[in-house]
Amino acid sequence: MNALTTTNFKSAPEGNLPLTPAECAVVDYMISGKTLAEYAADKGISKRTAEQHVSNARKKYQAKMAYNLTATVAAERERQRTVEYLKAAQESAQLIYAGRKGTQTGIVHLRLSAVLRMLLSDIKNGIGVNAHFNPITLEGLVPAVDRHLTDTEFEEEQEALKALEAKSLPVGGAL
Structure with missing residues (x-):
């Protein structure tokens, strides 16, 4: 259990x-x-x-009514499950990134790790995840993710991107 x-x-x-x-x-x-x-x-x-x-x-x-209680408890349980899944995914992405620094795969996983950290932070703070996938707010997604990269991670990402561009390798749009 x-x-x-x-x-x-x-x-x-x-x-x-x-x-x-x-x-x-x-x-x-x-x-x-x-x-x-x-x-x-x-x-x-x-x-x-x-x-x-x-x-x-x-x-x-x-909760004023029993149905308010059950809805709140069910929602809280789902939030807890989501946090656990996002934590596991973020840790996995961070491990893959650590093993592939300087590669396109490493950069993608670094960025993925930052996205997952951002979503975790928002869910823990009660912010709805849907806000990031709303077309009106989508333009702000990359800067929001950037804020969840540490300075070192951001520098490593920039260096890896420059190295990839120097090798004339295609850089994916997700980067």
Whole structure:
């Protein structure tokens, strides 16, 4: 079981307490479409106890209704999964870049690593990823990615591009 499984999900908005295992379990049931009565019967507790778990979780998430709670928790879980996938992809791109510095493949992976770092940063800060793929904001994508390259990475990229141009090798548009 990893940190993304539903039973291990315990984060809550900043300043709020994490969900207890019982609160996580009842929210899991609700997300899966089951009722509180079904949860109570499966767990051998009263429906009132199940309702209290939901009430406590709603307070922690400042959710007015149960559906607000389930939507928020489901979205947070998806955000966490996305962060984990982007981290793994960014680390892979960085490893490939490290092994191929000075090559076109290395430059592409350096740039990819920076794009993934930017997306990770935005997701962690609550900025929607779609903002980067909106045609209106697409012009700002390259400068935004450039800001996520370290000075050393940017210099290495520029040197590699010059070396590739000197060898008359085609430089892809993604660079």
